[in-house]
Amino acid sequence: MSTVHETPDGHLACVKGAPQELLDRCDRIHRGGGPRPLTGEQRAEVLAAGDAMAAQGLRVLAVAQRSVGTARPAQQEAESGLVLLGLAGMLDPPRPEVVASVDACRRAGIRIVMVTGDHPLTAEAIARRVGIVRRPDPLVVTGAQIDALDEHGMDTLLARPGELLLCRVSPEHKMRTVAALQRRGEVVAVTGDGANDAPALKHADIGVAMGVTGTDVAREAADMVLLDDSFASIARAVEQGRAVYRNIRKFLVYVFTSNVGELVPILAATFTGFPLVPINAVQVLAVDLGSDVLPALALGAERPEPDVMDRPPRPRGERLFSWEVVRRILFLGAFQSLGACAVFFWYVNGSGIPYADFTADSPVYREAITMTHAGIVLSQFFASLAVRTDRESVLRVGLLSNRRLLAAGFLSIAFMAAVSYLPVLQTVFNTAPLDAVHWAVLAAFGALLLAADETRKWALRHRAARKEAGR
The missing domain is CATH 1.20.1110.10 (Calcium-transporting ATPase, transmembrane domain)
Structure with missing residues (x-):
């Protein structure tokens, strides 16, 4: 995301995004009080720092900026030739009751597949924290890898036993995942809160939207709305059902x-x-x-x-x-x-x-x-x-x-x-x-x-x- 701000020194474009994406648009780095050329060694250092933060379960964003000549610059001008300022890691800790609820679902024969836009390391760290992943070698698949799969390949992927994490996915990937599971005869429930989750929520057998943080689009597309945004409520609903x-x-x-x-x-x-x-x-x-x-x-x-x-x-x-x-x-x-x-x-x-x-x-x-x-x-x-x-x-x-x-x-x-x-x-x-x-x-x-x-x-x-x- 990019925003343009008016400052005493002129207009400034501020950009944030995934470290891998944003580094490709940066040619300088803010070091020693000012911009310095961004070397290959520094790029590797930044990526390693981002991976280390992601492995701790943090959602990592890179932040960069550059001066622009107008309040409405072209996108290419605002998002290229940037100066990298640093990385920011955000922690969204799971609720204490989620671990017990995930374990209850596992015992009940419910397979939980994490489908997220997060970095693979972030997704795996969070999945381990809540109990979705327990084994040392979960299957981690990115959106780019899903793009390379045809329908049969997608069916084969989801038919594999074990723990599965789908990371860096788009709304289309979520839809393909739901459709592939349904082709296997599974009853699929999808949870989501954003507008990009709406297609998958609509296509699933049971779409579950978040009532507190969810968007209006997600709530309209869903069959059920969680008033407390808690995964534990889903487990209790299964038990009551x-x-x-x-x-x-x-x-x-x-x-x-x-x-x-x-x-x-x-x-x-x-x-x-x-x-x-x-x-x-x-x-x-x-x-x-x-x-x-x-x-x-x-x-x-x-x-x-x-x-x-x-x-x-x-x-x-x-x-x-x-x-x-x-x-x-x-x-x-x-x-x-x-x-x-x-x-x-x-x-x-x-x-x-x-x-x-x-x-x-x-x-x-x-x-x-x-x-x-x-x-x-x-x-x-x-x-x-x-x-x-x-x-x-x-x-x-x-x-x-x-x-x-x-x-x-x-x-x-x-x-x-x-x-x-x-x-x-x-x-x-x-x-x-x-x-x-x-x-x-x-x-x-x-x-x-x-x-x-x-x-x-x-x-x-x-x-x-x-x-x-x-x-």
């Missing part, structure tokens, strides 16, 4: 698990020749609307799991209702169905009454379907605790860490107790009162479901640890 996606899956698993628990006992009664259903339509409606809704909503407020940022990104084409979700539904639904069927047929067979003699008004039948209904409600309470985490033990997360879920679960159990004991509701749901032994048996089946899922999670953690140790 993963938590929201997981919570939706937990909601699905929880709801469909009770559907399996309601369906299987009816099928079991049909195949065993029992003339009546183990749970009637009104009770099914009570489970779906009265007992499932509030806990399912409380699961939506579940906090991120401790290891949510230790997992790789999910595949881009993965469906929300995936095979992993179906397996979990079938696993928990099997235990819930086992409990519901066991308590129903245990009670029916224990009465000694032949199947053919049962009627809808039979006291034993009313008590049996009440057991089935209560068994599903209680097992759903334990299922809600189980689905809070995918791999971590719910004991590590803390049973009391989601108080909304506990309150919703106890409210569901209280509603079930009202259905069992209040005469008005007994008439509506065709239920009967249960004693303490019945509740204890039902709670044991629910606890069995939670214990089985905790065992499954332990096996997953053990397998993941062995895989990690084998690397």
